[in-house]
Amino acid sequence: MSNRIRILRLNKTGLPQEWITREEAATLYVKEQVLWTLGSEHLRINGGHNRSGQRSFLLLAPIIACEGEISKHHFVPALSNRLLFRRDHHRCMYCGFQFDDRSLTRDHIIPKVQGGRDNWTNVVAACVRCNNHKGGRTPEQAGMGLLAIPFAPNIFEFMYLANRQIRADQMEYLQSRFSGQRSWAA
Secondary structure, three states: OOOOOOEEEEEOOOOEEEEEOHHHHHHHHHOOOEEEEEOOOOEEEEEEEOOOOOEEEEEEOOEEEEOOOOOOOOOOOOOOHHHHHHHOOOEOOOOOOEOOHHHEEEEEOOOHHHOOOOOHHHEEEEEHHHHHHHOOOOHHHHOOOOOOOOOOOOHHHHHHHOOOOOOHHHHHHHHOOOOOOOOOOO
16 A cells, blocks of 8 residues: 555444544544444554564554444545546447546536536536537537436545556445446546
């Protein structure tokens, strides 16, 4: 586990809360706020030496559950192009080709000029060419088919979208709770 790998912090019910650094995780361990852990390969953080020359260390699990507020509201992540493009696998949802971030745009299925909203279920990634061709029309009006139905990611899908370096055990935990809207391992 490298320094850039994050640790997935859950609340005590198992809902993801955030990605944290190893230093933040170490603080939670030392303060005895970690309730339970998951994952097989632990990260070792070395500390100082004691009087007899022994070095202290902590073993940090890749997934930790801590005390904290449990929210009962439905989670809807903030919409951003970065997360939208990751949700759609950097693929134009009209022509099907993959593009880098600079070549993709946010397309409103029901255009804003027709009263469409800027939310997860009304936007898809589209290449500049397809978005310009569609213009202020719906896909049906423009004679363009959508390759997938847009959806709002749940909290587990959002945590996947928010981190580019996810360990296998973290991915297994998150993926087991995906909504099934799309194949995420692509």
